Amino acid sequence: MHQPATTNPLIIMVINMTIVFAVLIGLSFMIKLVHMIDPTKEKEKPAAAPAPKAAPAPAPASPAAPAVDPNLNIAVIAAAVAAYGGDAKIVAIRPMESTGWKNVGRANGVQNTVF
Amino acid sequence: MNEFMTAWAVSLQSVWNDSGFSAITSGNIIMILVGCVLLYLAFAKEYEPLLLSPIAFGCILANFPKTGFNDEMNVMMAIGFGIKYEIFPPIIFMGVGAMTDFGPMIADPDTMLLGAAAQFGVFIALAGAMLLGFTVQEAACIGIIGGADGPTSIYLTVKMAPHLLGAIAVAAYSYRSLVPLIQPPVMVMFTTQKEREIRMPQLRTVTKFERIVFPVLSTIVISLLLPPVASLVGMLMLGTLFRESGVPDRLSDTAQNALINIVTIFLATGTGLTMDADSFLNYKTLLIICLGLVAFIGGTWAGVVFGKIMCKFTGGRINPLIGSAGVSAVPMAARVSQVVVQKYAPGNFLLMNAMGPNVAGVIGTAVAAGTALAMLQG
Numbered sequence: 001m002h003q004p005a006t007t008n009p010l011i012i013m014v015i016n017m018t019i020v021f022a023v024l025i026g027l028s029f030m031i032k033l034v035h036m037i038d039p040t041k042e043k044e045k046p047a048a049a050p051a052p053k054a055a056p057a058p059a060p061a062s063p064a065a066p067a068v069d070p071n072l073n074i075a076v077i078a079a080a081v082a083a084y085g086g087d088a089k090i091v092a093i094r095p096m097e098s099t100g101w102k103n104v105g106r107a108n109g110v111q112n113t114v115f
Numbered sequence: 116m117n118e119f120m121t122a123w124a125v126s127l128q129s130v131w132n133d134s135g136f137s138a139i140t141s142g143n144i145i146m147i148l149v150g151c152v153l154l155y156l157a158f159a160k161e162y163e164p165l166l167l168s169p170i171a172f173g174c175i176l177a178n179f180p181k182t183g184f185n186d187e188m189n190v191m192m193a194i195g196f197g198i199k200y201e202i203f204p205p206i207i208f209m210g211v212g213a214m215t216d217f218g219p220m221i222a223d224p225d226t227m228l229l230g231a232a233a234q235f236g237v238f239i240a241l242a243g244a245m246l247l248g249f250t251v252q253e254a255a256c257i258g259i260i261g262g263a264d265g266p267t268s269i270y271l272t273v274k275m276a277p278h279l280l281g282a283i284a285v286a287a288y289s290y291r292s293l294v295p296l297i298q299p300p301v302m303v304m305f306t307t308q309k310e311r312e313i314r315m316p317q318l319r320t321v322t323k324f325e326r327i328v329f330p331v332l333s334t335i336v337i338s339l340l341l342p343p344v345a346s347l348v349g350m351l352m353l354g355t356l357f358r359e360s361g362v363p364d365r366l367s368d369t370a371q372n373a374l375i376n377i378v379t380i381f382l383a384t385g386t387g388l389t390m391d392a393d394s395f396l397n398y399k400t401l402l403i404i405c406l407g408l409v410a411f412i413g414g415t416w417a418g419v420v421f422g423k424i425m426c427k428f429t430g431g432r433i434n435p436l437i438g439s440a441g442v443s444a445v446p447m448a449a450r451v452s453q454v455v456v457q458k459y460a461p462g463n464f465l466l467m468n469a470m471g472p473n474v475a476g477v478i479g480t481a482v483a484a485g486t487a488l489a490m491l492q493g
Contacts, residue, residue: 004492007251009238009241009254012251012487013242015490016234016237016238016483016487017234017238019340020231020234020479020482020483020486021231023336024227024228024230024475024478024479025227025231027224027478028224028225028228030329030336031220031221031224034324034325034329038322038324038325039324040324041322
């Protein structure tokens with residue numbers, strides 16, 4: 001048993017917040033260090049490498065023969081809109097900029113309460 | 116006939132004298148009613164029913180006179196030992212670790228700072244409690260309510276101010292359930308529409324190696340620095356290891372389902388059993404509940420303000436609304452960030468980004484509690 005180091009709330013706050021920040025900053029540096037030395041990262045790169053190639057694909061894809069007929073996509077989307085009903089009119093079709101659908105799926109997945 | 120009547124009267128007298136009705140006080144009756152109100156909130160309003168319902172029923176049980184719960188060994192006393200000797204909170208933490216995905220925090224470690232900043236609410240409440248006449252140890256336990264972490268609040272209170280356990284546990288768990296009501300006004304008040312619309316980049320993939328190394332290294336660092344919370348942090352990270360390694364599936368499944376459910380029943384019932392009229396019905400309980408609210412609001416405010424600072428320094432990469440998730444109500448505070456973002460900037464998805472500070476907040480609260488123990492335990 002020992003006496004409290006201090007009873008001044010300001011000093012308690014400064015010391016405690018300093019330690020909390022120091023520990024979490026230290027952990028964040030540790031995470032970055034682990035990421036840098038991660039030996040499994042190299043193995044994943046070849047698998048991840050095709051992904052960037054796939055991203056700029058639309059540019060060369062249009063002169064080259066497209067794998068899927070774009071008219072087919074438009075027809076499918078038009079059919080889906082028509083099936084939905086109403087007086088909808090397709091003005092433009094473009095890829096989603098965000099990963100919204102994926103995130104909505106994740107949001108729905110995180111429904112259990114953790115204590 | 117006369118003998119029969121005498122025996123009847125004596126028996127009735129003796130049953131009455133032995134019954135709780137002869138000894139019940141107005142305080143006990145009030146606390147039984149409080150327990151019933153808490154049951155209503157748990158079942159009808161669904162405010163943390165998993166926790167509030169056993170707390171409420173424990174509160175009702177604690178206010179029956181002559182039960183002998185504290186006089187001889189029985190199941191209620193055994194449950195009390197689980198709290199008194201700090202057995203239950205670390206086991207709950209193991210389940211939390213097994214349930215929690217540390218990936219978002221590992222993917223964007225800079226957001227861990229938001230988990231640290233949100234601990235500021237703890238010290239606003241600590242200062243307020245000391246101004247209101249609480250001792251420094253009591254004030255630290257009240258402040259930690261702002262960490263929004265029930266097991267840590269109970270762990271710290273048992274060590275430093277066990278007489279306040281009932282009030283602090285009820286405040287901590289009640290406010291956790293009120294996070295969706297308490298946080299949004301503060302979040303909206305301190306952010307601009309432009310800030311709410313900031314879209315954060317998608318998080319990188321975290322390798323299994325990182326997921327396994329992080330809990331091991333962080334346990335070593337935190338346990339060596341703050342031994343008083345080694346059991347809390349150690350069990351949290353053990354649960355995480357079960358989950359992330361993917362090898363002991365059965366252990367992970369047990370930790371995040373059966374075991375945590377069993378221990379939650381015991382921990383919450385045992386907490387309710389501390390809510391007897393003598394220790395609960397006083398003005399300090401009301402002050403604790405008010406200070407708990409201050410701590411929550413302070414933590415949310417600090418997280419959002421620090422989020423704004425990080426937004427400036429990162430050239431607008433950080434959406435300040437994820438700062439409020441730094442209070443460690445996992446994953447509710449992260450969900451609240453997402454709900455507020457969706458309301459003011461539809462199509463903007465920050466849930467996974469908010470999970471980073473949310474999980475960091477759990478570690479931050481444990482570190483704050485450990486530091487308080489090291490500094491203040493008398």
